[in-house]
Amino acid sequence: MNNPIAIPAQSCRDAPVLKQRGQREVFCGLTGIIWLHRKMQDAFFLVVGSRTCAHLLQSAAGVMIFAEPRFGTAILEEGDLAGMADAHDELDREVARLLARRPDIKQLFLVGSCPSEVIKLDLARAAERLTIEHAPHVRVLNYSGSGIETTFTQGEDACLASMVPVLPATDARELMLVGALPDVVEDQAVKLLTDMGVGPIRVLPAPRSAAMPGVGDNTVYALLQPFLSDTAAALDRRGARMIPAPFPFGEEGTTAWLRAIADEFGVDAETFERVTAAPRARARKAVAAAAETLSGKSIFFFPDSQLEIPLARFLTRECGMEAIEISAPYIHKGIVGPDMDLIPAGPTISEGQDVDLQLDRARAARPDLTVCGLGLANPLEAEGLSTKWAIELVFTPVHFYEQAGDLAALFARPLRRKAILRPQVAAE
């Protein structure tokens, strides 16, 4: 089709990957519950863990204290650690009590944590048992959001992957979009594809359990988020096939993502152009406004949300930034390879983290903008480095054309703010 994307001769895909291990300044996978419970409106997430897990969810949720949210922690106590049979009985009791109080719940996720895994509490068995006990009203699934197995957004991957085996079977030729996005963004994606004649389109996860998509040999799927590798593998096992593409961040990313799907569904070039021309122009215009601030500035990514590689592609290619280091908690080239292909070799690519060594590198490089977690942001600001909190990228609608400008603006804002504040009133 038209407008082929320029692929650099030497891309990041082939660059050596710096791997270090040490302290990691990242959330565990439990954090995903914060947005997953909003997306799946009849689901309850029951973490089987410790007071630390409950405290993490509360701290990560920040001000979002509702009457009784659709998540909670079954806190293991001294007695539960003594005997395994007790722990299962206790869990059954807490689940029964919970479901009695919340008749609106149709899906219950038992979420494993570090302590539940270390004591080898078999939540898969518990989920099977509880599914039978509470059938047909409630389906009970389990996944691990523990820090010893998952990093931050990987919790969503584990959750969605746990749903795949129980999705209904179908032979229909359908497109499945995979990933929990804000409704407004999801609707935009569906509309763009529908306007091209692509369909039927189903989304995983659906807002209600009754509307979960089917899967089978004729299902093709496109990932909306770069952290869904286990979900992809589970879908492959059900016979579905992935449409590999760069992720839909920015004008270029969105176009490439849509084009990959359009090609799969045989959409002609003219239709593609007709549907995408106007939003593309809008996206370019909106990005250009923020790119004025970003162009020529250097950026350093600490590993956090797993969005780092696609975002680096967007910021370097569409906003004119220069990447110094791009690091991700883990790099799955089968998923982010198409994005890596588009980033010219040059920046350090790193996987995992030894935070002290990485801070040394960031301090030496003095990037114009550092993308990092909340634990590092204020300390780095105090050292004179501008930062962008990574968690905002997960909580804000940033995908597709209409959000491309917002995405760029998220990165431009800290730089603009620094320029606005008078030096004499800025913090020491």
Place this chain on the structure above:
Amino acid sequence: MKLTVWTYEGPPHVGAMRVATAMKGLHYVLHAPQGDTYADLLFTMIERRNHRPPVSYTTFEGRDLGADTAGIFKKTCMDAYERFKPQAMIVGASCTAELIQDDPGGLAETMGIPVPVIALELPSYQRKENFGTDETFYQIVKGLARPMDRTPEVTCNILGPLALGFRHRDDIEEVKALLWEMGIGVNVVAPFGATPMDITTLGQAHFNVAMYPEHCETACRHLERVCGQPFTRTVPIGVGATHDFVAEVAKLAGVEPRTDLSRLRQPWWSASVDSTYLTGKRVFVFGDATHVKAAARIARDEMGFEVVGLGCYNREFARDIRDLAKEFGLTALITDDYLEVEEAIAAAVPEMILGTQMERHIGKRLGIPCAVISAPVHVQDFPARYSPQMGWEGANVIFDTWIHPLVMGLEEHLLHMFRDDFEFHDEAGPSHHGGHAPVAMAEAGGFTPQTPESLPAKMNDAPEATGSDVMVWLADAEKELKKIPFFVRGKARRNTETFAASQGISQISVETLYEAKAHYAR
């Protein structure tokens, strides 16, 4: 196993972090899996600290579990020492590491680290954050402080203030001022701003000021035993308590109880006629024990409120709070279950809550104004301005903080007179601040809780919410009740029903309503 939705306290290792982060020159090596680093953001975001907490996490993974997690701990320990060169280290385990039983204390001992290494045993599955603060500070004091010669002049230590404490930063200044006015010097403030080196000199002081018993009581008892230092039992929050504190300190120091009251405005503010509307306001007090004790006394003796319920979430101080409740003719609510607190508040129908950030949310849902008096903290509890709770200025701050969520004197009359006014209608809420009518719930997050204990229903005017199967409100009485401003309507309904029950009346008429009003007139 206990289902928990929101918690008042974190795990005990977060308490240890609060001690370590408050101090300088101390480093905490925490054996913990990936993800436990979330706790850093409590300090960097909520408290806006401009440095990382001095904590190194071992960050072990699933695949390390069968291998050498002890080796990872030792490497982290050595790297942390080499990089940060602390004066002393504390080592311990988070909840997960506790299960794998690597014994961080024992491991660190064998490593030949050339500074004191203090091992912490914080049982994560039994205890909570406040135990962690108290125990950690005690272990540090026990490990480093020794009996020494007293300073020639009278000095004391100020113990207890921490990182992430409710107004600790400003309370320290107030306590220092009170001491300075009596000519008493400050030897060491700890943990806040102290180094391990400073801790070694604690023994020089003549006595200790225990600012927050939650965080320093065990250390104070230890110093009393080992260094012969008495410690204060009064926490100077409120006018009466501050006077008592001055007297207690004067006695301990052997000096005159001198104090400068020129900055204290609270008594006149409370006595002035505008404050008469505060008389008998029904308040529910909940938080940590120290702040609840102080708040209950201020509410009754210095604001003229009626305390209709009180309790604390830290079980360690349950006995004190039960005794206090008895003094107020109440039964104490000792729980860390947020839903239980919500239920108790809804049942008590107070006009105001003095609570934590959690009760602030309860208040929002129930349409009851709330002033925050205690941790757990929120970014709002770290104001840029000076805003202590202790001492004379603290008394002034508390007066302002507590009355802001309430309607003011004449405003209340206007609300009453023009209650059908388009801007003064019931749903407008009693204030432009915290309190809103119960409709605020839907707005809080776009969903309505589906629990049977959807409490706001009890606060509403629905006839089915009268709380008794046999008691009936006649239509006229129901209509009359609605003429009463909604923020006192719950009380009026309850009083009327209690009165009716005591008189054996099963049908409530307008007559009954006004007889009850006369009966309860004050």
